[in-house]
Amino acid sequence: MAADEVLSQFKQSEEKKEIKFDKKFKVGIIGTGWIAEAHVESYKNMPDVEIVAGADLIDGKAEKFFKRFGVENVRCYPDHKSMLENEELDAVSVCTYNATHAECTIDALNKGVNVLLEKPMCVTIEEAADIMRAEKKSGKVLTVGFQPRGDENMIKIKEIVESGVLGKIYYIQTGGGRRRGIPGSTFIEKKTAGVGALGDIGCYSLDMVLNAIGYPKPLTVTGYTSNFFGTSTEYYPPEDANRFDVDDFAAAFIRLEGGIILDFRIAWAMHLDTPGDTIIMGTKGSLRIPSTECWNGTVGGPMKIYHDVAGSMVETVIPVIPSNGSLFDKKIRSFLDAIKNHTPAPVPTSQILYNQAIIDGIMKSAQAGKEIEIQIPEI
Numbered sequence: 001m002a003a004d005e006v007l008s009q010f011k012q013s014e015e016k017k018e019i020k021f022d023k024k025f026k027v028g029i030i031g032t033g034w035i036a037e038a039h040v041e042s043y044k045n046m047p048d049v050e051i052v053a054g055a056d057l058i059d060g061k062a063e064k065f066f067k068r069f070g071v072e073n074v075r076c077y078p079d080h081k082s083m084l085e086n087e088e089l090d091a092v093s094v095c096t097y098n099a100t101h102a103e104c105t106i107d108a109l110n111k112g113v114n115v116l117l118e119k120p121m122c123v124t125i126e127e128a129a130d131i132m133r134a135e136k137k138s139g140k141v142l143t144v145g146f147q148p149r150g151d152e153n154m155i156k157i158k159e160i161v162e163s164g165v166l167g168k169i170y171y172i173q174t175g176g177g178r179r180r181g182i183p184g185s186t187f188i189e190k191k192t193a194g195v196g197a198l199g200d201i202g203c204y205s206l207d208m209v210l211n212a213i214g215y216p217k218p219l220t221v222t223g224y225t226s227n228f229f230g231t232s233t234e235y236y237p238p239e240d241a242n243r244f245d246v247d248d249f250a251a252a253f254i255r256l257e258g259g260i261i262l263d264f265r266i267a268w269a270m271h272l273d274t275p276g277d278t279i280i281m282g283t284k285g286s287l288r289i290p291s292t293e294c295w296n297g298t299v300g301g302p303m304k305i306y307h308d309v310a311g312s313m314v315e316t317v318i319p320v321i322p323s324n325g326s327l328f329d330k331k332i333r334s335f336l337d338a339i340k341n342h343t344p345a346p347v348p349t350s351q352i353l354y355n356q357a358i359i360d361g362i363m364k365s366a367q368a369g370k371e372i373e374i375q376i377p378e379i
């Protein structure tokens with residue numbers, strides 16, 4: 001299925017806002033694989049955008065890609081460096097596999113180009129810090145591509161927490177998974193993906209709850225990773241199983257600043273339907289967020305708040321809010337508007353640094369076989 005079809009499955013109405021602009025953004029696409037399709041489809045919906053350049057390491061891939069999407073007069077390059085050298089761009093989408101996120105983003109920022117970077121931010125915490133240093137030096141907009149942030153139900157979760165109805169939050173359980181759903185392709189080798197399910201879908205589960213509670217600093221982590229499914233020819237063809245060297249399952253117990261415990265698990269494959277709903281427990285109430293078919297960018301059903309009213313234990317149902325437009329269009333639009341209006345990045349690296357620190361911490365703790373302290377680098 002095409003990327004845009006999958007990612008826009010919650011789209012109900014196409015409201016076209018009128019956008020005032022005095023010039024067109026000159027946009028370049030770095031990496032013309034699967035997710036670049038959704039970027040191009042959304043950029044095409046923006047009247048103030050002209051896609052002028054694209055780059056991919058695979059010979060001829062970028063040319064075929066733009067032809068397939070009917071985008072004409074795009075100059076194609078064999079890598080991001082030659083594209084940045086030869087073009088005067090306002091913005092780029094970094095749609096490469098995780099292992100080259102840092103390099104492409106830093107090079108673009110150093111050339112004074114605004115960046116929409118696909119999730120996860122990168123692979124290691126050191127890379128995340130280098131990206132943020134380049135961002136700071138450049139003064140350009142850098143946003144990380146977590147499109148579920150635009151989903152009304154995700155916004156509602158944050159509103160519920162911020163309303164105070166849950167009281168002080170002290171424990172969160174989050175994560176999700178698929179019974180059998182390893183993506184294959186460039187996602188299953190360290191040399192391209194760097195990290196497996198943990199980075200691919202784990203970053204979303206972490207963002208859902210951390211964003212709701214204001215991204216407190218992570219302090220310590222006990223992490224576990226395994227890959228019993230991806231490496232097994234019982235479940236996957238030998239051509240995939242024999243090169244699989246990332247995680248397909250991860251679990252962790254994380255202490256956050258403010259006395260909050262985060263209990264997390266994520267799976268690309270397992271003998272189970274779901275490793276559980278997301279729950280946010282507070283002193284005045286708790287919120288249950290039904291797990292999704294991992295990961296489709298919204299909630300899996302009506303949420304419930306468990307609380308006491310006048311001495312009675314009651315449950316308040318929060319109905320699912322229908323989508324009001326493509327999450328990808330919102331993600332691209334919010335990036336362009338931040339550049340245009342000189343406003344902060346919609347999904348700032350100052351938050352996602354903590355998301356990346358947890359992912360990095362889980363990998364390091366799993367390797368060490370013990371709890372570790374999370375060190376946040378100075379930027």
Ligand SMILES: NC(=O)c1ccc[n+]([C@@H]2O[C@H](COP(=O)([O-])OP(=O)(O)OC[C@H]3O[C@@H](n4cnc5c(N)ncnc54)[C@H](O)[C@@H]3O)[C@@H](O)[C@H]2O)c1
Pocket residue numbers: 007030031032033034035036055056057058061078079080081095096097098100104118119120145146147185186200
């Ligand atoms: N936001 C979402 O919903 C969503 C969904 C799927 C994937 N993603 C993310 O998007 C990224 C890409 O995923 P994909 O499925 O498109 O992968 P992919 O392997 O299909 O495409 C990546 C492309 O990047 C190219 N590339 C790598 N380094 C490059 C460089 N230095 N210069 C130019 N091209 C380079 C590769 O040759 C490849 O064609 C991943 O980080 C993934 O996590 C996001």
